[in-house]
Every structure is written in structure tokens, then in C-alpha cells.
Amino acid sequence: MKRIPWTPIIAGIPLTVVGIFVLFSGWIAPDATQQDILTGVTPPGTPGHPFGTDQLGRDILQLAIAGARSAVVGPIVIAFGSMLIGLLLGTLAGYIGGGLDIALSKYADLLLALPTTLIALVVAGLVDGGYWITVLVLTVLFSPTDIRMVRGAVIAQASRPYIESAKVLRLSKRRIMFRHIVPNVLPIALTTMLLNIAFALVAMSALSFLGFGVGPGTPDWGRQLSDGRDLLGQNWGAIVVPGVLIIVTAAAINLMGDWLQERFDARAVAR
Amino acid sequence: MNALELHDLQVQGPSGPIVTRMDLTLQPGRTVALVGESGSGKSMTAKAMTGLLPRGVTATGTLVLGDTRVSLADGPSALAPLRGRRLALLLQNPFTSLSPVHRCGMQIAAALPADQRTDTEIARRLDEVDLPARVAQQYPFELSGGMRQRVALAASLAADPQVLIGDEPTTALDVTTQREVLDLLARIQRERSMALLLITHDLGVARERADRILVMYAGRMLEEGPGDTVFTTPRHPYTAGLRDSEPPLEDRLERLPAIAGSVPRAWDVPVGCVFAPRCSRADDHCRTADPVLEGDPTRRVACWKPLADDEAVLVPQVAAASPDAADTAGALVSVRGLTRRFTADAPPALDDVSIVVRPGEAVGIVGESGSGKTTLARCLVGLERADTGTIEWARATDDARRAQIVFQDPTSALNPSMTIGASLAEALRAGGRDRDEVPALLQLVGLPVEYAQRRPSGLSGGEQQRVAIARAIAPRPELLICDEPVSSLDVSVQAQILNLMNDLREQLDLTVLFITHDLAVVRQVVHRVYVMHRGRVVESGVMDDLLRAPQHDYTRQLFASVPGRSAS
Amino acid sequence: GSDSDSTSTTGGTDGTGGSTDTTGGSASAQEIDVLTVAFPSSVSNIYPGQEAGNFNYYIAALVAEGLAAPDSSGKLVGALAESWEQPDPTTYVYTLRSGVTFSDGSPLTADDIVYSVGLAKDETLSPNTAYYWANVEGAEKTGESQVTITLASPDVAFEWGPVAANAMWVTAERFVTATNGEIGTPAALFTGTGPYKVTSFEPDKGVELERVDTYWGGKAPVKTVKIEFIPEETTRILAREAGDIDMAVSISLDQEQQWADTEATDVLFAPDKSYVGIDFNTAVAPFDDIHVRKAIALACDRVTYVEKLLNGHGEVATALTVPEQIESVVGDAAAARATLAPIFDLPYDLEAAKAELAQSSVPEGFTTKVGVSTSAPQVSQFFQALAATVAEMGITIEVEEMPVEQWYDTIGSPDWGLAYMWYFNATGDPAELISWFLAEGNPASYANEEVAALLQQQREEADPAKRVELIVEAQKIAMADVPYVPLWWGEAATAINDKYTIEDFGPYTLLSPWTVRILTKE
Amino acid sequence: MSVLARGSLGRYVAVRLAATLLLLLALSFIVFGLLHLTPGDPARNLLGPKNPSPEALEAIRAKYHLDEPFLRQYFLWLGNVLHGDFGTSIRSDVPVTTLLAERIWLTFQLAGLSFAITVLVGVPLGIAAAWRAGSALDRSVSVASIVGVGAPSYAVGLMLLYVFGVWLDIFPVYGSGDGGLDTLWHLVLPAITLAFGIGALVFKLTRTAVLGELQQDYVAFAYSRGLAQRQVRGLVLRNALIPVATSLGLVFGFLFGGTILVEVTFALAGIGNLLASSVTFKDIPVVQAITLLTALVIALTALTVDLLYYAVDPRVRKRGLQ
Numbered sequence A: 001m002k003r004i005p006w007t008p009i010i011a012g013i014p015l016t017v018v019g020i021f022v023l024f025s026g027w028i029a030p031d032a033t034q035q036d037i038l039t040g041v042t043p044p045g046t047p048g049h050p051f052g053t054d055q056l057g058r059d060i061l062q063l064a065i066a067g068a069r070s071a072v073v074g075p076i077v078i079a080f081g082s083m084l085i086g087l088l089l090g091t092l093a094g095y096i097g098g099g100l101d102i103a104l105s106k107y108a109d110l111l112l113a114l115p116t117t118l119i120a121l122v123v124a125g126l127v128d129g130g131y132w133i134t135v136l137v138l139t140v141l142f143s144p145t146d147i148r149m150v151r152g153a154v155i156a157q158a159s160r161p162y163i164e165s166a167k168v169l170r171l172s173k174r175r176i177m178f179r180h181i182v183p184n185v186l187p188i189a190l191t192t193m194l195l196n197i198a199f200a201l202v203a204m205s206a207l208s209f210l211g212f213g214v215g216p217g218t219p220d221w222g223r224q225l226s227d228g229r230d231l232l233g234q235n236w237g238a239i240v241v242p243g244v245l246i247i248v249t250a251a252a253i254n255l256m257g258d259w260l261q262e263r264f265d266a267r268a269v270a271r
Numbered sequence B: 001m002n003a004l005e006l007h008d009l010q011v012q013g014p015s016g017p018i019v020t021r022m023d024l025t026l027q028p029g030r031t032v033a034l035v036g037e038s039g040s041g042k043s044m045t046a047k048a049m050t051g052l053l054p055r056g057v058t059a060t061g062t063l064v065l066g067d068t069r070v071s072l073a074d075g076p077s078a079l080a081p082l083r084g085r086r087l088a089l090l091l092q093n094p095f096t097s098l099s100p101v102h103r104c105g106m107q108i109a110a111a112l113p114a115d116q117r118t119d120t121e122i123a124r125r126l127d128e129v130d131l132p133a134r135v136a137q138q139y140p141f142e143l144s145g146g147m148r149q150r151v152a153l154a155a156s157l158a159a160d161p162q163v164l165i166g167d168e169p170t171t172a173l174d175v176t177t178q179r180e181v182l183d184l185l186a187r188i189q190r191e192r193s194m195a196l197l198l199i200t201h202d203l204g205v206a207r208e209r210a211d212r213i214l215v216m217y218a219g220r221m222l223e224e225g226p227g228d229t230v231f232t233t234p235r236h237p238y239t240a241g242l243r244d245s246e247p248p249l250e251d252r253l254e255r256l257p258a259i260a261g262s263v264p265r266a267w268d269v270p271v272g273c274v275f276a277p278r279c280s281r282a283d284d285h286c287r288t289a290d291p292v293l294e295g296d297p298t299r300r301v302a303c304w305k306p307l308a309d310d311e312a313v314l315v316p317q318v319a320a321a322s323p324d325a326a327d328t329a330g331a332l333v334s335v336r337g338l339t340r341r342f343t344a345d346a347p348p349a350l351d352d353v354s355i356v357v358r359p360g361e362a363v364g365i366v367g368e369s370g371s372g373k374t375t376l377a378r379c380l381v382g383l384e385r386a387d388t389g390t391i392e393w394a395r396a397t398d399d400a401r402r403a404q405i406v407f408q409d410p411t412s413a414l415n416p417s418m419t420i421g422a423s424l425a426e427a428l429r430a431g432g433r434d435r436d437e438v439p440a441l442l443q444l445v446g447l448p449v450e451y452a453q454r455r456p457s458g459l460s461g462g463e464q465q466r467v468a469i470a471r472a473i474a475p476r477p478e479l480l481i482c483d484e485p486v487s488s489l490d491v492s493v494q495a496q497i498l499n500l501m502n503d504l505r506e507q508l509d510l511t512v513l514f515i516t517h518d519l520a521v522v523r524q525v526v527h528r529v530y531v532m533h534r535g536r537v538v539e540s541g542v543m544d545d546l547l548r549a550p551q552h553d554y555t556r557q558l559f560a561s562v563p564g565r566s567a568s
Numbered sequence C: 001g002s003d004s005d006s007t008s009t010t011g012g013t014d015g016t017g018g019s020t021d022t023t024g025g026s027a028s029a030q031e032i033d034v035l036t037v038a039f040p041s042s043v044s045n046i047y048p049g050q051e052a053g054n055f056n057y058y059i060a061a062l063v064a065e066g067l068a069a070p071d072s073s074g075k076l077v078g079a080l081a082e083s084w085e086q087p088d089p090t091t092y093v094y095t096l097r098s099g100v101t102f103s104d105g106s107p108l109t110a111d112d113i114v115y116s117v118g119l120a121k122d123e124t125l126s127p128n129t130a131y132y133w134a135n136v137e138g139a140e141k142t143g144e145s146q147v148t149i150t151l152a153s154p155d156v157a158f159e160w161g162p163v164a165a166n167a168m169w170v171t172a173e174r175f176v177t178a179t180n181g182e183i184g185t186p187a188a189l190f191t192g193t194g195p196y197k198v199t200s201f202e203p204d205k206g207v208e209l210e211r212v213d214t215y216w217g218g219k220a221p222v223k224t225v226k227i228e229f230i231p232e233e234t235t236r237i238l239a240r241e242a243g244d245i246d247m248a249v250s251i252s253l254d255q256e257q258q259w260a261d262t263e264a265t266d267v268l269f270a271p272d273k274s275y276v277g278i279d280f281n282t283a284v285a286p287f288d289d290i291h292v293r294k295a296i297a298l299a300c301d302r303v304t305y306v307e308k309l310l311n312g313h314g315e316v317a318t319a320l321t322v323p324e325q326i327e328s329v330v331g332d333a334a335a336a337r338a339t340l341a342p343i344f345d346l347p348y349d350l351e352a353a354k355a356e357l358a359q360s361s362v363p364e365g366f367t368t369k370v371g372v373s374t375s376a377p378q379v380s381q382f383f384q385a386l387a388a389t390v391a392e393m394g395i396t397i398e399v400e401e402m403p404v405e406q407w408y409d410t411i412g413s414p415d416w417g418l419a420y421m422w423y424f425n426a427t428g429d430p431a432e433l434i435s436w437f438l439a440e441g442n443p444a445s446y447a448n449e450e451v452a453a454l455l456q457q458q459r460e461e462a463d464p465a466k467r468v469e470l471i472v473e474a475q476k477i478a479m480a481d482v483p484y485v486p487l488w489w490g491e492a493a494t495a496i497n498d499k500y501t502i503e504d505f506g507p508y509t510l511l512s513p514w515t516v517r518i519l520t521k522e
Numbered sequence D: 001m002s003v004l005a006r007g008s009l010g011r012y013v014a015v016r017l018a019a020t021l022l023l024l025l026a027l028s029f030i031v032f033g034l035l036h037l038t039p040g041d042p043a044r045n046l047l048g049p050k051n052p053s054p055e056a057l058e059a060i061r062a063k064y065h066l067d068e069p070f071l072r073q074y075f076l077w078l079g080n081v082l083h084g085d086f087g088t089s090i091r092s093d094v095p096v097t098t099l100l101a102e103r104i105w106l107t108f109q110l111a112g113l114s115f116a117i118t119v120l121v122g123v124p125l126g127i128a129a130a131w132r133a134g135s136a137l138d139r140s141v142s143v144a145s146i147v148g149v150g151a152p153s154y155a156v157g158l159m160l161l162y163v164f165g166v167w168l169d170i171f172p173v174y175g176s177g178d179g180g181l182d183t184l185w186h187l188v189l190p191a192i193t194l195a196f197g198i199g200a201l202v203f204k205l206t207r208t209a210v211l212g213e214l215q216q217d218y219v220a221f222a223y224s225r226g227l228a229q230r231q232v233r234g235l236v237l238r239n240a241l242i243p244v245a246t247s248l249g250l251v252f253g254f255l256f257g258g259t260i261l262v263e264v265t266f267a268l269a270g271i272g273n274l275l276a277s278s279v280t281f282k283d284i285p286v287v288q289a290i291t292l293l294t295a296l297v298i299a300l301t302a303l304t305v306d307l308l309y310y311a312v313d314p315r316v317r318k319r320g321l322q
């Protein structure tokens, strides 16, 4: 008699929906970027526009559906990328230790010390902004957190007997690190990653807010949200739709994260 | 009036029953021993009685403590007020039962009545368990296993409970300490007329200490009787089997008569008698009908074909001599003047230690806890650097095949995220062997083959240790170092493992450095021993000679304190 | 505000800007203890000579004055100078008003004026106004209360130089030396003859001003003016909602509706003399081809943009000059618009646009980019809309948003063939923008002798009416080549506590001592 | 044996501080370089969208050494810094030190307050939730935290503004008040906004850590000895604190460096606000000063974390900090 795992179901539904948006927006929202300036802003409930339109007469809902891709894919890449960096460098730093450790943690400090806006702006200025550049920058800027998390966890694992047995088997450092330690720090890394996806989602929308996001005309939740702020008076849909999408998606990701984490050995996470 | 009564305990695990139809009675000042193989449900019984079952495990039944009666179905909260003063539990694993970041003194004081939390009181409590006052200021990780367990004992006694449940409280201790601790327990018991439930796998301890003995198997109680008769005239074939597996100190047996097979999981026990599959006397009736515990209150047995007195006597086949001394060719490894000092204030862990191990030899190292055995072992396998001294190996290349080690603590010795199969396969590959030897390897250490798919967390202590041994021998190392390999195992497994050791030595002409505190055990395996004391080697020689005429008085004391034969 | 409130009715490009539509009912100058005003962005220096931007002009207008000042119709009248005459084209003689004192009570002297001219001309102390004085030889005291300013070459536009709205704020040397050369910084502040004196200034936080009771122009109704910098528009609205502020200048037209719906709030609109238009860099292909420029110009549906993107607050621009700059010369608002109408008149016509492109060097279309300041959302929307329109002609316009500072670099840069200008006219001089946009080194790299000659002429033409003709003529000729596409003339909206109103609120109001005009409704 | 003896704490700290200085040096160069690579010309920015006169541009460039070659500019700047002179803001012509003085303090208060909120709310809730895992409290707070992580800070900020600033009219809507308690009062809403997402993270980390400890044998043993909840909590928390403490160190750095959005939303004159505008303006001296300041704060918090580690974990103390 197995209990129904409600959490993944509850979290799964919105994620599936967003996933569908990402994959099939072309079909679901064909005229997302279709302008109709003569219509201009219309409130929610306008015929043909359940959530109204923006200044350029674009349908808020379709725009949001089309916006899922750039809103979600980037953050996932960021979180996953920074986790990989974190796992690699964090494990090296924690297990090999010594000069490498110092070097790596200095590197992490350096990254942590850089003001995000500055980097974002400089890169925007250098390479004409660009979505993937922003993603790359954020990946790098997110990694120090993962590096430190992993490093801490690795140091905790390294002194345990099973690692010592592995040493006695004269397994290569590489194997000990990536076959033995990494799987046991993976839970904490994955938790951080899932949280990072949510953070990256918000971070990217925040960059749009400061004017360093995707270019105008590109459908993107963050972009839509910051554009929508001006329309609050005329069409609340413009801010509510992308806002809710961001919050719900991030929440669902976290929920999923927690559930997965509980399925991992909680002990490994705490150590 | 009874100090504690347990009626019809049932413990339910997530994947099935763990303990079934268990009841027991404790009298003030009396000791009841609960013996059984690992996985038989001893710890779960203890945890159920204290309301400390892990998540997902529930219990039913009634617990009567003096005048209070608690239904275990009511959950842990019902037992909370009783813990400490009424009954306390001393856990099995001294390595994890103390908080790593709190000073020992503090952890003892925590359970003391508020007004008694003074340094002098703590010092007294430490002294009670024969620890110096300085330990109060030390952290658990600075102490060896034995010392930790004594700290733990002091802590569990702090609130002066009426009933103490010791879950293998002396498993990790060496004989001298074990005797001291057991004597200590007995004394405290007398002083407070405290009831003691002693969970152990050491039949010697049970026989020597218990007024009554309960024998558990696969979550069932198979036999109950007075401490002096249960093993002299066992009624249940299983009890007899246990007794026979126990190694004698006097002579070295050709082969320990171990019980075949391994313990069934508590939930996939066969229909009929749970022991039937391993029982030589079992017939169809045994395999179909489940016997209940019956007989007069003093002597109860759950068996369709109990042994008669004459069938119950033990006929040991004594071996001709101790294993032949190996050809005194070049040493496999020779250690000279090894010294290791961890902290400036404490005495050195190793103090000018020199030993030699020759190919094919089985060498023992005995000594009390804290004497430096583990440190020496760690130095040998390169996990610890010695301050001074040299280690010379016959095998030039420093690879997996030079030396392997089996650790004392099984619970953390296996990678929690790897399946048993993966761990073993890896070890095999490290020794240049093939991964499809895994099933053979598992059988070799007496584990069901399906275990290859399991992860360590699903195994009981003993099962984990077997895996650890399997991993250590997988690369077929020239030297196998065993640091207390059987100290947390029950006798039948121990017997199997000791036989295994000897088999392995013959099959793979394995050289073994066997570290233990149990002379009877070491007796069965080794030819020569080194006796260590406070980081020095105080005596060494051929086992038999040493037994016959121990030179150093520490050695004498060691022999004297072997359980089973009362100190007289 | 209530729906009956006429100010909340949007739309209507009737182009009769300048007329302030405030709620009816009589109002009078009553003592107001504190007036809290929220600016949408901070100033880092309150002396406009140091830093560009509009908002320090609004602050300086309360603190210091020039020799002349525009009246509500944009006509220059005496300020610190009672009167002035022009004996010859390069000489201006100003007669100072008597009895003027600085906020510390000390009297204003001719030497102060001379010093202030020097200050405005100084490149390091006043980088932002120096260019305006480049043509000025110098100023000298030619009498107890008389100052003479001489120019290198004739320039009738100079009259607008010594005006607080534009390029001169009179102070005294001693104030500047007292703060060892610093002006307008939080430490130094800024002292003038205006109706208020600054009591505190914290960048990104705000400015506090106290009324000067000795002001020659009489006692202003507002005792203390608190200026707060609140960059986030929604926060500004909430601040008004909570009654923490009385007034908000240059509110976002997108959120005009929210402002209007805010409790006890009126929204006043007035042209802000701003010009918004496309710049083509005629030196950069394909914009060196007039057909391409025409094609794009014809594709601009300017009427709709004003209607939709500005909610009708603004009007379709037909020239570089804004109507308010000629209103006082040609008579009234309507006449001004009539005069400017013929200068640039290419109505939206997609077919014509396609035809133009067909004749061009790139009949199949082309790809270009345009840099838009993040501070100009309507412009971004305009270009997105334009991009959508011209897409079907095979023209791809990539709109890139960037910080305002990076946008400056796009102006007249060879990397940006397509750019735009959002220009705030400081003066009422009809030649203000063209003397940049049609003169040498203009962002369009546009050159035309005929136009150049006309520009030179108008500089010397003393008769305003004739001068306007020259200016209009010059623009007609130039705009025929479409180096620029005027899009719209902007309107500024100001939200104010409906207890108060601003006396004939117009394009020049905030550039003159505006708090003097705050009235309390009966 | 001296304070700087090998392996001693004193030496460790000294080494770390030295390393931090190097870090700052490297950072200053990188930022200086990056700023040079960005498009835009400060002198031009000063003039705004006007017809720039070459003379004026020249004069400004000369005044701020913008006409010098890159390396020379950098070393000029560095030299002055070593003499304690951080230069003058190009944009406002005010000495950087005076410009930063009270802004730092404000941002510091903001970060500090929201750190306090994060810790005082996140950690206790995390503990409580782990203690009653699966309880209503646990579920509800977990859900809240889950939403919290996802909520864009400016959205949260505006929401809080509307509810507490306008509806309930408890807190001021904007600005930083006039010093002392009033400022703290003004900072409450911004601080909450800032603490929202990161607080959720801290809550999760704490919960996870405590849950992990609760599974340990020593907890069961403690209970079996009849220790009171309070005492057991003491044991568990000390153990759980170690992973949590590290994260908290990062948190403060994160908060201190991440105040921009909130400062803009709530119209606060902090360094975040200043940085945002100075970067786009290319006001090099200001950006340099703020960057280094942020870096310094972050480095110091990191050091504090390690010292905290040293204080709470005897194993580390035994091993000594490397």
C-alpha cells in the first residue's frame, strides 16, 4: 500500500505546462509578437485577449506563453552550469586542498566580490548584451556559491572510513573524488541547483528590470513584467500574468527540489 | 514486583514486521541477557521499549514499568517522561552516540539533576567508569572507542535509572575494559538494585552476567531460561548452534561449528519455524507450522523438536596444533621504531613500535582500547604518517594488492550512495580482478547474492561488516589487516568469519594482521601475537607459549579478564 | 481624482498645448507651510552649469536668476535686469534692477553679474553652459548698475544666454570662493537672488529650500519646499496615495491613468518644448540614400504613435523648432502651428514608402539597428512599432535598449546610421535646435550651403518676424532632404494635490520660480 | 610562542588579510579595465544630449586625467588611493569619500537590518520546522519559503509598500528618514523586501541541517538518557549551526552587494543606487571605490565565517585553520 506522492504531482503540473509552453509556443502562441498598435492597450477580458494587450497591442497571454522559453531555459542552463562548476572546483578544492584550495577559494571570493550590475553592464556594453552572454555571466557569478557549498560538504565526507577504505584500495584521486565523494555531496549540490534555478529566474527578470535583459520585442517574462509595471493602471494583466508565471514556476521548481531532496539520504545533506 | 514487563511487543518496519510476539520481564537488581544474531531485532526491541524507533518504524504492545503501564501504540511521547530516571538506553555504536562538538563533561552533566552539574560531580562520574577527569574537557573524537563508550555509560547512568538497557554496551571494548565495565555495571546494579537488560552477541558475557537469557532469532524469541543452563543444556537447536560457534580460549579448533546460512530478513521469514531452513533437525512439520514459546515459566522454548539433555552436549574437535609457523623467509612487512604522537599533552599513540609479519603468517595484535592498535594499522596502510620509524614492504609497488584493511566501525565503512555490488566490483577491479566475482564474494562472506543490489543503510551492523571484509579481500591483498573485524558481530557470524579467515589464508595464502581485544578469537586465527599496551609492544611470541606462560603482567591480566570463565 | 475631473480625460491631439487645463473654481495665493515635490530622478549637482539634465534647472530656477526671464508666453522680460538694449549687433547693455539682494541679505552689484558671466563661460566650472558663451568676448561693468556684454560675432539668439532657464545663474564670487571653488555640491550648495535658498541637498535623497522673505519679486506662498528624488514611478504614485508628497513633476505618461485615479490628485499637462525625432546619419549607407530615408519617414504613422504611445499627450511634430518658440512672435498657438506645418509633411503612406524603397539602392530592404535609452520607453515602443511596419518591406530594425549615457554615443556616430533625438529646448529661441541640427557637425552629417547661409542670416536678423521666416525657410529646404524625421513635440505632465493648482501652468513654468505660482483652491 | 607562530590563529588572520589586499588590488585593476572597455565617455555624459563643444570636452577630460593613457590613469588613481585619496566624482564633482560616507552607512544599515531579519526569522523557523517536520507549521512555512524564493524582489517591495505603506499606513513609503531610529524605521520595509528571497534560502538550509542532525544516534541517546527537549535542542543546534553558519556568511555578502533593486524601489540613497548610476555614467572613481568597498566587506564576512567555524567546531580547532 504505497502513498500517492502528492508533492511531485502538485509541482509537476505547472512545470509540465511551462515545459509545453517552452516546446510548443510556436503552435500555442503563433502571433505572440503580432503588433496591433491601433488597438494599443486593452484591459483583461477584451474579446480575443483574455488578459488584454500591451501598448503595441500584443496579446499578453500569447506573449507570456512565448516568453517561457527565454525565461526558463536560461536559468536552467545557469543553475546547471554553475552546479557543474561547483562540483568540479568545489571537490578539487575540498579534497586536494593545499594551494589549489586557496587558489580556488580566492577565485570564488573574487567572483563573489564583483558587483553583478557592473559585470552585466560591462558585458552588455562589450558584446551588445545578448541573452546567452547574460546567461554565461550569471553562470559564472552563480558558481562561487556552489563551489563553497560543495567544498564544505566534501571536507565533511573526506574523513569518513569509506573514503579511507577507498584510499587503501589505492584508487585514483579522480575516482575517489568523482565516484565516491561527489555522489554523496550531490544531494546538497542538487538542492542548491534547484534553488539556483529559481534565483536565476528572478535574477534575469531583475536584470530586465534594470534594463540589461533581453532586447525589446523578444518575448520574456522578466521583460514583460518590467514593461508591464507602466501599464498597471490600464491593464493589470500585463504585470500579473508574467509575475504569477515567474512565482509559480520558481515555487514549483523548489517544491520539486524539496521532494527530491527528501528522497535522497537526508543525512548526507546535513553532513 | 517486576521492574519492567514487556507484553506482546510487535515492531513494524516500513517493509514488514521486524519483531513479533516478544515479551520479557525484568526484576530489580537482576540481569536479563538478550542474545541473537544481527538483524534479529534486539536493537529494535530496545528502541521500542524506549520509544526511540526510527522514522517509519512503529510498535505495539504494553510496557509495564513498576506502577505505570504504557501502551506502545500511543507513540514515543507516552514514554518520554519515563526515560532517564525510570529506564535508560545505552546504544550500540559509541562512535556516533555522542555529540561530536560537545565536551564529554558537558554531555554527562546534561543528564545530571540541575543541582549536581559540578566539575567535581562530573569527575566522580568519570571516575566511576574509570576515566581520568581530563576527559571531561576532551571531545569524543579525541578518544578511542572504548573511552567513548565509557563516557556514554557514565552519561546514561547520570540520571540514575531503575532499568538500564545496554545495547551491546561492551561490543567495542577490549576484554579488560569489558570486564571492568561489566563489573561496574554489576556494582551499580547492586547499589541501586537496578534492572539490566543486556543486549549482546557475546555468549560468554551473557552466560557470565545474566540471571536469565533470552535467545532471539529473526524477530522471534526462540528460547528463554536461567543463565547457567541455557547454554549448558540448550533446548533449541539454534541455541546449541550459537554455543558451538563460540570460540574457546583453551584450544584451537580445527573448524568452528558455525550454523550454516545466514539470517533471513525479519519480514521474509519462511512459514513454519523461522529457523527451519538452517536447522539440521527440521522436518516438514517444522517447515509448515510456526511453534510458539511454551514450557514452564523458567524454561521456555519455541521448537517442535527440542533437544534432549544428551543431545545438547558439545563435542569439540580440537586441532592438532596451532597453524604452522610460516617459513621464516624474508619479512612481508617489517616495522621499526614507529612513533606517533597526536597531542603534546596526551601520551603517544605509538611509542617505538617494531613488528614483523612474514608471508603466510597470521599475526595478532592484542591490547586494550587506546593502546595504539588502530593507529598502527592506519600507519601500515598509509592513512596515518608516523612521526619517526620505518615501514619496509616486500612488495615494491604500493598498490591495492599490498595491504587492505577492515575497519572496526562497519556503519560508516561503506559508501552510502553505492550499492554493495558496486563497492565490491570496484574493489575487485582495484586488484585487477573481474567484477563477476561479486556473487561469489558475497557468498564467501555469507551474504545472500541479492545483497549486491542493496545499499549499506538497509543492512544491520553485522551484514555491513561482512561486506567490508568482502571488499577488503576482493583485491586479494598480500596482507589483510583486520581492526577488530568481529567485535561488533554475533557468534555464528563470528565463527563463520573466523573460519573464513582460515579458509582465505589457505586458499589465497593470505597473510593476516589480526587486531583484536578478544583472545579467544585471536586464538583461533593467529600463530604469533604482539601484546600492546599504552602504545608500546609489551610482549610478543607464539600464541600457545604465551597462553601457557604469559611474561608481562599486563598479559596475565588480559587473559584473566576473558569473559565466560569467572574471574576466580 | 473624480471622473468629472477634466484633467484625467486623456486623448485629444488638438495641439492647443500651452493652455493649462486645470479644474475650474477660483484659487488664490495662500500661505502653504510645506510643499513636498517628488522628482523622478536624482540630480548630483544643483548647479546646472556643472551637470546636464532637466531637474537641476527646476531647482536652480527657485534659487538663482538670470538677467532676463521668459514670461508664460515665452517672451523674454526683465529679471535681474530691468531692461536692456542693443546699440550694435554685437553689444548688449543691461540695466540692473535696484534693490535686489542675495538670500543672505547682501545687495546684488554689477560686479556680481560680471563674475557670473565669467562663471557661466568657464569650461571646468560650467562645462554644461560654456558652449553657449563661446561667442561672447566678455562682460564689463559700464556703470553703477549697468553691465555691457560684447559678442565676437552677431547672434540674436544670444538674448537667451543670460537667462536662468538656459545658461546663466547669477551668484557672487565670494560665495564660490567661500566654498573653495565648489558650486552646487552638497557641501557648497548654491546661493543666488531667487525667492528660495537651499538649506540642504543630498544626492539620491532630496533638496530642501527655505523661502527668502526679502525676495524682490515679493513673498512666495510656499514657506518650505521639500524636493524628494523617487526614481521608481509606482513608488511615487504610492507616496502620493499615502499623502507623503503634494506634487510630482514629469510623471510617466504610461502611468498617467494611475496618477489621475490617485486619491485627491490632479494631473496638469503642458507642452515641455521637447522635440523627438529620427536622425539619419546621411554619411552612412544605406541612409545616404534619400529614398531610404523617405521610405522610413513615410512608414511612420505619427498620428497613431502620438495617440497610442503618448496617450495623446503630445502632438505630431512638423519641424525641429517647437511652436512655443515662435508663439510670442507669430501671435498665438494656432498661428505658430500653422507656420511650422509646411516644413515637414510626409503623411503615413505605406505604399509610397514601398515605392521609395523600390527606387533606392536597397530595393530588397536591409538590416539596421537603433540604440534607444532605457529612459525613453515610448521611443523604444515607437521603433518596435516601426520595425513591425517596415518588416514587410524587407527592412529589419533591431531595437537595442541601453543606458541613457550609451545612447549619447549613438548620436551622430558612424556606427549608428539610424538614431533618434529627444531634445528638451531650454530657451524660447526658435533657432535653438537648428543651430545644432542644421549647423556644422550636426548628427545627421548633413551639409547644404543654402541652409548654412540662411542660418548665418538669421543669426544677424534683428526683426523677430523676419528671423522666423528665415528659420522656417532653412528648415523647409533641409527637411526636403529628410535628414531628420520629426516625430512629436512632447508634453510634460505634473501631478499635484488637488488642494492646490498652478497659475497658468505652461511650458516655461518650471523654468521660472514656479512655487510662486502655487495657488490654494477655495 | 608569538601570535604569528605557524598554525596560530593570529598568523592565519594575518595571511588572510594580506590575501584580501591582493584580491582588492586585482579587482581594482579588473574593474578599471572593464570600465575602460565599456562604450561611453564621461565627459560627453556630463554634457548630456547637447551640442558638445570640443573645448568643454577637452577641459573636462584634462580635469579628470581622462586624456592620459590607460595604465597611467590606473596608476595615478592607485597612487592617490594609497595616499587615502579616492578622487572626485566626475558626475557630481564631489570627493568620492564624502559622496560615499553616509551612503555606505545607509546600505550597511539596510544590509544589516535585513541580515538580522533573515537570521532571526529564517533560522528559528528552520529549526522549528525541522523539529516538527511534517507539522502544519512546517508545511505552511515551507510553502511560504518556496514562494518567497521565487518572488521578484521589486514585486515584493511594491506589494509591501502598498499594504503597509498605503493601506495600513504603518511604514513610510520612500526615503531613508533623518538619521538614527527614524532611518531604521524607514528601512524596515526595504529590509524585509531584501530578506524575502534569501530568508527563504536560509530557512531551507537550517531546516535541512537540523533534520540531518536529528537522525543522528547521539540524539536518540540523549533522549534515552531523559534529556529535556531544550537540552537535546542545545546539542543538535550546536551541530547544525556549522553548515548554517557558513551559509549565513555568504548571505551577508549577498545582501550587501544586492541592495540595488531595493534602493531604487524605495528611493534610498545607498551605494547600490549610486553604483547603478555611476556605472552607466562611467564615473570611474566612484565605481572603483564602491567595488572595492563591496569586495572588502565580502572578504571580511568570509573571514568571519572561518573564524566562526573555528569557534564552533572543535574538530577544526584541533586541525587548525589552513
Ligand SMILES: Nc1ncnc2c1ncn2[C@@H]1O[C@H](COP(=O)(O)OP(=O)(O)OP(=O)(O)O)[C@@H](O)[C@H]1O
Residues within 6 Å of the ligand: B013, B014, B018, B036, B037, B038, B039, B040, B041, B042, B043, B044, B045, B054, B055, B056, B057, B092, B201, B265, B266, B458, B459, B460, B461, B462, B463, B490
Ligand atoms: N531504520 C530502519 N528502518 C527499517 N528497518 C530497519 C531499520 N534499522 C534496522 N532495520 C531492520 O530491522 C531488523 C532488526 O534490526 P536490529 O538493529 O534490531 O538488529 P540487531 O539485533 O540489533 O542487530 P545487531 O546485532 O547488528 O545490532 C534488521 O533486519 C534491519 O534490517
Ligand SMILES: Nc1ncnc2c1ncn2[C@@H]1O[C@H](COP(=O)(O)OP(=O)(O)OP(=O)(O)O)[C@@H](O)[C@H]1O
Residues within 6 Å of the ligand: B141, B142, B143, B144, B145, B146, B147, B172, B174, B342, B343, B348, B349, B367, B368, B369, B370, B371, B372, B373, B374, B375, B376, B408, B517
Ligand atoms: N585523530 C586523533 N586525534 C587525537 N588523538 C587520537 C586520534 N586518534 C587516536 N588518538 C589517540 O591515540 C591513542 C590510540 O588510539 P587507537 O585508536 O590507536 O587505540 P586502539 O588500540 O585502536 O583503541 P581501540 O581498541 O578502542 O580501537 C588513543 O589514546 C587516542 O586518544
Ligand SMILES: [Mg+2]
Residues within 6 Å of the ligand: B042, B043, B044, B092, B167
Ligand atoms: Mg543492534
Ligand SMILES: [Mg+2]
Residues within 6 Å of the ligand: B144, B373, B374, B375, B408, B483, B484
Ligand atoms: Mg582501534
